[in-house]
Amino acid sequence: MTDVPTHDSGGAHAATGWAPPLPLFLLQPVLARVVRRVASRYPELLERLGPVRGARFLIDPRGLPFTLLLKPDPDALLLRACPRGRPPAHDALIAGRFLDLLELVDAAEDGDALFFSRELTITGDTEAVVTLRNALDNVEGSVAATVAGMFGPPGRAALAALRRAARRGTPEAQP
Amino acid sequence: MIRPELVCPAGTPAGLRTAVEAGADTVYCGFQNATNARNFPGLNFTPQEMERAVGHAHDRGTKVLLALNTFPPAGKFDLWRDAAALGAEMGVDAFIVADIGVADHIAREHPGARLHLSVQAAASSPEAIRYYCREFGVKRVVLPRILTVPEIEALAAEIPCEIETFIFGNHGLMVEGRCSLTNYVTGLSTNMDGVCSPAADVHYDRDTEGTMTTRLRDVTIDRFGCAETAGYPTICKGRYHAPHREDGYYAFEEPVSLNLAKLLPSLMGAGVHAFKIEGRQRSRAYVRKVVGAFRRAVDDVMAGETPALDDLVALTEGRKQTEGAFKTKKWR
Structure with a gap:
């Protein structure tokens, strides 16, 4: 495990230093469904991860009021929302704008370019992160669309709005 | 003017399909082991994936080059021998080799196979290149990124094989294949x-x-x-x-990428047969953008038009680009 501080940079109440407790427990069953759906839809993704399937990735989508802990182990899949400021034990941290991370998941953005421009931050187990990036890049079709499709027309509409915002790169891009 | 072949990187099967779709004439890739110089975690092809990828590319008129461009340590040659046998069986269009032992093995055991000399062999003089052509039947040399365009033109007149030059991507000027x-x-x-x-x-x-x-x-x-x-x-x-x-x-090099978009006409005039885009470790987004941009640029030059050059600086290392030694030896 790596002791890596999270980057609490985008919470809605960052300016005041105070945030109401988030009802993250409501999100957990949804996230569990999401990771199971992605794993079953894209088995080649987990296969390509090979020995790093047991790694714990802390994903910090700047602009969202929580972080995500991912463990892509097919025998113990985990995707869980975590409160900012209280990072769980993890092996690697990936931090970036939510919409950039969304584009990375769908291979619509180049991770190295985001790294060069400092819009993407990586700490901890670099090998695990590189493996995850390469495995995701080999997935054809849209992981984000698969997830959005789980929530029917509202999910798809929300994704379309996010992508429009990402293309514009306007403040609206911040969820 | 020769219509140059656009040789594009593929780190994964999906990357190969993206390169083909974006207009690659040829795609280069490697197996998931030490036989190629991008042996990175999560990257490259299993034998089954390679076989399907070769079929996919050939069905669309795109060639596949197998990178066997590393140097086998003593006693471990089996890995390279097996990779060569697999590539020959799958019908790859050429092997990219750096080591004289690998070149000799393929020339002897797979006599119909086409050999390209990797940049990792660091062959930049007419004498060195002619040696590889004479001894192993090498048909193309990938030149180190240390020569000016006039030097490439002069070299082309003195060697009996095709020339491939990098046009975009990593700008490493160490003596290639010798860096420790x-x-x-x-x-x-x-x-x-x-x-x-x-x-x-x-x-x-x-x-x-x-x-x-x-x-x-x-x-x-x-x-x-x-x-x-x-x-x-x-x-x-x-x-x-x-x-x-x-x-x-x-002390050695700066974080900067090569981008020869503006030199394409002069390189084509110098007799370069193939343009190589570096980046098997990069994403499909990179492949789509870079291959697409150079596909259009090469086609424009061939049509006698001024190429419309996309701005690729966002994809470059350190967000900086250079024409390096191709433009002048004083590039630093």
Whole structure:
């Protein structure tokens, strides 16, 4: 495990230093469904991860009021929302704008370019992160669309709005 | 004027399909082991994936080159021999080789196979290139990124094989295939294990002010302020302190990418047969954008038009690009 501080940079109440407790427990069953759906839809993704399937990735989508802990182990899949400021034990941290991370998941953005421009931050187990990036890049079709499709027309509409915002790169891009 | 072949990178099966769709004439790729110089975690092809990829490319009129461009250590030749046999069986269009032992093996055991000499062989003189052509039947040389366009033109007149030059991507000017910097720090060899700055040994640390420190094992390679663009964690692109220098400086190379978009007409006029885009370790987004941009640019030049050059700087290392030695030996 790596002791890596999270980057609490985008919470809605960052300016005041105070945030109401988030009802993250409501999100957990949804996230569990999401990771199971992605794993079953894209088995080649987990296969390509090979020995790093047991790694714990802390994903910090700047602009969202929580972080995500991912463990892509097919025998113990985990995707869980975590409160900012209280990072769980993890092996690697990936931090970036939510919409950039969304584009990375769908291979619509180049991770190295985001790294060069400092819009993407990586700490901890670099090998695990590189493996995850390469495995995701080999997935054809849209992981984000698969997830959005789980929530029917509202999910798809929300994704379309996010992508429009990402293309514009306007403040609206911040969820 | 020769219509140059656009040779494009593919790190994964999906990357290969993206390159084909974006207009690659030829795609180069490798197996998931030390037989190629991009032996990175999660990258490359299983034999089954390679077989399907070759079929996919050939069905669409695209060639596939198999990179066997590392140097087998003594006693471990089986890996390279097996990879060559697999490639021959699958019908790859050429092998990219660097080591004379691998070249000799393929020339003897797979006599119909076409050989390209990798940039890792660092052959840049007419004498060296003619040796590989004479002894192993090499049909194309990938030139090191150290020659000017007039030098390439002069070389073309003196060698009996095709010339391939890099036109975009990593700008590494170390004596290629001879660099031991990674080996010095990690014990792993870029040239024999196929991995430069292995990810397992790379560490990024970020302080509260946003400064990022890049380390390879216990060697600090660079430290980027929060407003600075970053480069790859390779020793050759590191910024170091040295006597008689007040600040850290790039002792070997700077984080910068090659972009020869503006030199395409002169390279084509110099007799270059193939243009290579570096980046098997890069994403499909990179492949789509870069291959698409150069496809249009090459087609424009062939049609006698001024190429419409997309701005690719966002994809370059450190967000900086250069025409390097191709334009002038004084490029630094």
